[in-house]
Amino acid sequence: MKKRDLTEGSIAKNLFFLAGPIVLGMFLQSAYNIIDTIFIGMLGANELAAVSITFPVVFIFIALASGLSTGTTIIVSQSIGAKKLNKASNAAEHALFISFFIGIIIAILGILFSEPVFLFMGATPEVLPLTIQYSQLIFIGFIFMFTGFIAQGILQAEGDSSTPLKINIVSVLLNVVLDAVLIFGLFGFPALGITGAALATVISRIIATGLVLLFLIKGKAQTKISLNPKLFKMDFKLIKKLFVLGTPASLGNVLNSIGMILLMSLIGVYGAFAIAAYGIGIRIDSVARMPIIGLMSGIIAITGQNIGAKKINRIQKTIKVASIISIISTILFTLIMIFFPETLFKIFSSDLNVISIGTQYLSIVAFTYVFYGIAFNLMGVFLGAGKTIISTAMIGLNWTIVLIFAFLLSPSMGLTGIWIALLAGSILFCLSLITIYFLGLWKPKENLY
Numbered sequence: 001m002k003k004r005d006l007t008e009g010s011i012a013k014n015l016f017f018l019a020g021p022i023v024l025g026m027f028l029q030s031a032y033n034i035i036d037t038i039f040i041g042m043l044g045a046n047e048l049a050a051v052s053i054t055f056p057v058v059f060i061f062i063a064l065a066s067g068l069s070t071g072t073t074i075i076v077s078q079s080i081g082a083k084k085l086n087k088a089s090n091a092a093e094h095a096l097f098i099s100f101f102i103g104i105i106i107a108i109l110g111i112l113f114s115e116p117v118f119l120f121m122g123a124t125p126e127v128l129p130l131t132i133q134y135s136q137l138i139f140i141g142f143i144f145m146f147t148g149f150i151a152q153g154i155l156q157a158e159g160d161s162s163t164p165l166k167i168n169i170v171s172v173l174l175n176v177v178l179d180a181v182l183i184f185g186l187f188g189f190p191a192l193g194i195t196g197a198a199l200a201t202v203i204s205r206i207i208a209t210g211l212v213l214l215f216l217i218k219g220k221a222q223t224k225i226s227l228n229p230k231l232f233k234m235d236f237k238l239i240k241k242l243f244v245l246g247t248p249a250s251l252g253n254v255l256n257s258i259g260m261i262l263l264m265s266l267i268g269v270y271g272a273f274a275i276a277a278y279g280i281g282i283r284i285d286s287v288a289r290m291p292i293i294g295l296m297s298g299i300i301a302i303t304g305q306n307i308g309a310k311k312i313n314r315i316q317k318t319i320k321v322a323s324i325i326s327i328i329s330t331i332l333f334t335l336i337m338i339f340f341p342e343t344l345f346k347i348f349s350s351d352l353n354v355i356s357i358g359t360q361y362l363s364i365v366a367f368t369y370v371f372y373g374i375a376f377n378l379m380g381v382f383l384g385a386g387k388t389i390i391s392t393a394m395i396g397l398n399w400t401i402v403l404i405f406a407f408l409l410s411p412s413m414g415l416t417g418i419w420i421a422l423l424a425g426s427i428l429f430c431l432s433l434i435t436i437y438f439l440g441l442w443k444p445k446e447n448l449y
Contacts, residue, residue, distance in 0.1 A: 006159050006302045007081055007309040011318050015298050015325070021165035022156070023294030027287070028172045035176055037283055037348050039183050040197055045351060047194050049272045050130035052279025053123050056264055057114065058138055060257035061106045065146045067250020068099060069153035070300070071242045074386050076157035076225065077301050081308025089225040092154045092216075093232050094239055096147060103146035110139030121261055122268025122275070134194045141202030148209030151216055156301050158225060163215055171208035175200055245388055252392035259399030263418065266406055270357075270415055277357035280348045284362065288333035292326045292373040296380035303384025307444060319381055319437075326373035337366035357415060364419040368426035375426070378433040385442045394436070398429035 006014050041048050072095040079088035118131050152164040181189050182196030192199065216227050260282075267274050299322055306314045337344070341362035345355045375394075382391045402425035409417025436442065 006077075006305040007311055007314065011302075011314070011321050014302060015295065015318065015322060018156070018159060018161050018301060019291075019294040019298035021161040022297045023290050025161075025165045025168040026290040026294060028168055032172045032175050032179075034283060034287075034347070036179055036197060036201075037280065039179055040194060041349050043183070043193055045272055045276055045349075045354070046126050047130055048276045048279065048349070049127045050123075050134055050194060051197070052275050052282075053118055053121050053127065053131050053264065054135045054138065055279060055282065056121070056257055056260035057110070057117055057135065059260065060254055061110060061139070061142055061146075062149075063253025063257050064102070064106060064250045065099070065142075065149040066153075066253055067248075068095060068102070068242065068246040069149045070249040070383055070388065071095075071244075071246025072150055073153045073157040073300055074245050074304050074384065074388075075241065076154055077304025077384065078308035078386075080158055080225075081305035084308075085225060088158070089227060090235065091238060091242065092225050093227055094235060095150045095154070095242055096213075096216075096227075097232065097234075098239060098242075099147045099150040100143070103143040106142045106146060107139045110142065111136055114139070117261070121264050124272060127272065130194055134198045137195065137198035137202055141198075141205055144206045144209045145202075148205060148212055151209065151212040154216065154225065155212070156297060157304065159301060159305070161298070164212065167208050167211045167215075170211065171204045174207060175204040178203055245386055248388035248392040249383060252388070252395040255392065255395045255399055259402060262399075262403055263406060266410055266418060267415065273351065273353040274357055274415060276349065276351070277345070277354045277361060280345060280354070281358055281361045281365065283348075284337070284344055285365065288330070288337065288366075288369050289372065289376075291329040292369075292376045295322050295326055296376040296383075298322075299377060299380030300384040303381050307385055312443060315381060315384075319377055322377045322380075323374055326377055327370060330369040330373040334366045334369050337362045337369075341366075360416065361419055364416070365422050368423050371426040371430040375430040375433045378437050381437065382433075382442050385444050387442050387444070390436060390441065394429060394432055397432060398425045401425040401428050 006018070037048070037051070040051055072091060075091040076088045079085070079091065114132055114135050115128070118128060118135075123131050152167075155161070155163050178200035179197060180186055182192050182200050183194075184196075185191030264275065264278065267278050299318060302318050303315050306312070306318075341359040342355060344362065345358035349355060349358075379391050379394070382388070402421045405421030405424050406418045409420055411417075413420070
């Protein structure tokens with residue numbers, strides 16, 4: 001389905017063929033994250049807490065990458081929908097060109113400011129050295145990983161989500177093997193512990209980035225856009241447009257990360273067990289949210305191409321179909337989390353304190369999945385339409401609500417108050433997005449290509 005036209009045919013099939021590989025790719029990545037967490041959990045609670053603290057900070061830089069990727073997807077998909085393939089190719093080339101240099105900047109910032117940030121988040125003297133040890137290598141890997149995000153966004157914009165899936169399969173399998181070898185010192189390699197986990201991630205990501213770039217440059221016959229580095233000419237107006245669209249999207253993702261960091265600082269007051277439980281809880285949440293995030297990614301591309309083709313009604317039909325799918329999937333995951341929370345946490349940790357806190361977390365936070373499912377679908381429409389400022393504002397609203405409730409409830413209710421705050425935020429976030437959608441504020445006055 002590499003040349004699937006998202007402006008024609010069955011809406012349900014378009015969603016399935018575009019979102020399906022994305023969800024499967026996310027499942028593979030989450031499966032790796034689970035295995036990685038299990039391996040690190042074998043090293044001890046401090047190592048597990050170190051990785052848990054690192055995640056929100058690393059996610060800030062992933063947010064920056066995904067923001068530019070979103071801007072690229074918007075312009076490329078709308079250009080393809082309008083049958084302006086030269087402009088789509090030009091936008092793709094510029095995004096790849098600037099992504100490498102931004103990756104270098106991200107790596108430098110991460111290395112320079114990691115220690116004070118981790119201290120603010122509540123890293124204890126026992127956890128801090130491990131956290132820095134792990135994060136330094138992850139930050140260096142962003143030099144290559146950033147470009148990989150952009151390249152995959154380009155393929156998704158043209159309706160190709162199967163190629164990124166194949167590359168992710170290779171990356172995940174390699175990651176698992178390297179994890180075991182480098183963490184525990186198999187086959188004559190030294191046992192590197194948490195450093196080995198970071199090295200495994202970086203090496204596999206570099207190889208994945210190389211593969212997707214090779215496909216974009218050499219696989220011209222299979223793709224709608226054609227990249228030729230030799231003919232590349234800098235267009236600063238196009239770069240400005242990419243940043244105008246991508247910066248709000250990045251800011252929205254950064255707000256997510258900042259919100260997670262601030263929330264982690266509140267959770268950190270309750271000790272390493274609470275931090276470790278929350279870190280595991282986030283990973284379990286990521287599995288439950290895979291279908292809705294996959295749908296959102298598909299909706300962005302579908303919305304972009306149909307706006308380029310001036311088919312607004314088709315976008316509205318798409319959101320109806322996507323909402324039905326997301327509601328069904330999230331209800332299923334909610335039931336699993338409610339009835340088997342302790343069983344799920346025992347997969348990651350044998351510590352009774354971590355399991356107890358985590359069980360309480362899932363019993364409350366599982367109810368957020370349905371609300372976030374509907375909200376993410378609508379976010380996909382806003383982003384595909386280029387209304388990145390609206391989506392960013394709504395993310396800011398969500399975290400403002402969560403943090404206010406957490407700050408007010410945690411003194412009297414402890415961690416329970418923080419979990420309730422997450423539920424309250426999801427409900428109001430969803431209702432706000434529904435209101436904006438029906439007001440029609442997402443409909444663009446003109447195309448962006």
